[in-house]
Amino acid sequence: MQTQSDADLLSASAALVDAAMAAFHPPLPLAVAFSGGADSSALLLACHARWPGWVRAIHVHHGLQAAADDFQKHCEQLCAQHGIALKVCAIDARNAQGQSPEDAARQGRYEALDGAAQQDWFSVDGVALEPVRSLALAQHADDQVETLLLALSRGAGVAGLAAMPSHWQRAQLEWFRPLLAIPGRVLRDWLCLRGVGWVEDPTNADQAYTRNRIRAQLLPVLEQVFPQFRSTFARSSAHCAQASELLDEQAAVDLQVVGTPPHIKPLQALTSVRLGNVLRYWLRSIYGTTPTAAQLSQLMQQIGVCTTRGHRIHIKVGRGFVERRGLTLDWYNS
Ligand SMILES: Nc1ncnc2c1ncn2[C@@H]1O[C@H](COP(=O)(O)OP(=O)(O)OP(=O)(O)O)[C@@H](O)[C@H]1O
Numbered sequence: 001m002q003t004q005s006d007a008d009l010l011s012a013s014a015a016l017v018d019a020a021m022a023a024f025h026p027p028l029p030l031a032v033a034f035s036g037g038a039d040s041s042a043l044l045l046a047c048h049a050r051w052p053g054w055v056r057a058i059h060v061h062h063g064l065q066a067a068a069d070d071f072q073k074h075c076e077q078l079c080a081q082h083g084i085a086l087k088v089c090a091i092d093a094r095n096a097q098g099q100s101p102e103d104a105a106r107q108g109r110y111e112a113l114d115g116a117a118q119q120d121w122f123s124v125d126g127v128a129l130e131p132v133r134s135l136a137l138a139q140h141a142d143d144q145v146e147t148l149l150l151a152l153s154r155g156a157g158v159a160g161l162a163a164m165p166s167h168w169q170r171a172q173l174e175w176f177r178p179l180l181a182i183p184g185r186v187l188r189d190w191l192c193l194r195g196v197g198w199v200e201d202p203t204n205a206d207q208a209y210t211r212n213r214i215r216a217q218l219l220p221v222l223e224q225v226f227p228q229f230r231s232t233f234a235r236s237s238a239h240c241a242q243a244s245e246l247l248d249e250q251a252a253v254d255l256q257v258v259g260t261p262p263h264i265k266p267l268q269a270l271t272s273v274r275l276g277n278v279l280r281y282w283l284r285s286i287y288g289t290t291p292t293a294a295q296l297s298q299l300m301q302q303i304g305v306c307t308t309r310g311h312r313i314h315i316k317v318g319r320g321f322v323e324r325r326g327l328t329l330d331w332y333n334s
Pocket residue numbers: 032033034035036037038039040041058059060061062109136137138139143201
């Protein structure tokens with residue numbers, strides 16, 4: 001029998017999930033990245049309820065842990081029960097040298113999701129379906145706070161503190177994170193009170209991962225000290241996202257002036273903050289590499305004192321080196 005407090009929880013979680021869904025306007029058909037965990041189970045069912053017949057699921061089998069087969073089984077069962085078309089892609093998510101296992105899994109997963117969404121789709125009874133136009137991920141407000149705290153712990157700049165975007169477009173697909181304003185526990189309440197199960201990823205409890213320690217130890221304290229932390233932190237992240245966009249716009253203007261590759265003379269005419277900004281932008285946008293604060297400061301200092309024809313610049317930056325080549329700077333991969 002449902003108690004009064006169950007009913008309160010149900011209506012509170014339903015109101016939050018409904019509000020998130022009402023603000024979500026993906027081009028249809030929509031595919032949901034479905035891990036079998038609580039968050040993506042809730043997202044899949046909420047989307048399926050809102051747009052019946054227009055929602056599909058993609059599950060990525062990482063092959064990294066014994067529990068992966070159980071995740072897949074759960075996804076197959078839930079999708080069969082609700083008549084949702086499901087694609088399962090198996091990937092080899094082992095990390096390359098110098099890459100963290102989580103980054104390797106994330107990168108492999110995003111590529112697999114992208115590829116699967118763009119393949120041909122068929123309904124559970126074999127009828128050809130329209131191509132997928134959007135893809136939704138189920139990260140929620142706690143994931144967003146964890147990402148922000150991880151960025152702070154690394155000393156990130158405004159681009160890192162902008163945390164995860166709620167929408168972006170890549171090639172033919174629009175990507176969304178519609179649950180970023182909802183606390184994780186609300187999604188669990190939403191599922192529990194509907195009697196829907198999910199699989200718990202055993203690695204989520206592993207305190208060796210910083211993200212898991214933030215979730216288990218830091219968030220409960222934040223909850224007590226700053227009960228509104230999810231929305232206020234999200235506001236700060238949104239300010240950082242705007243500031244980061246503005247810095248990129250300024251850098252693009254400055255890069256036009258200094259040229260690509262950048263000429264040393266016009267670089268010397270910039271203020272120090274604009275010099276740092278344009279150098280970071282040049283290295284990231286052209287070479288996909290990011291200098292550390294120390295490397296950038298050394299490079300800026302060398303540009304400042306580069307006043308003679310014979311002055312040599314050769315500084316380790318990111319995965320390579322920045323060198324002086326006559327009147328300009330060049331970066332090459334070591
Ligand atoms: N194996 C997977 N297959 C498909 N999508 C995935 C998979 N793992 C994660 N995702 C998607 O990426 C999002 C973020 O992944 P992350 O690992 O941070 O969350 P999670 O704890 O696995 O979330 P969930 O509770 O949905 O499992 C998930 O919410 C889900 O939408």
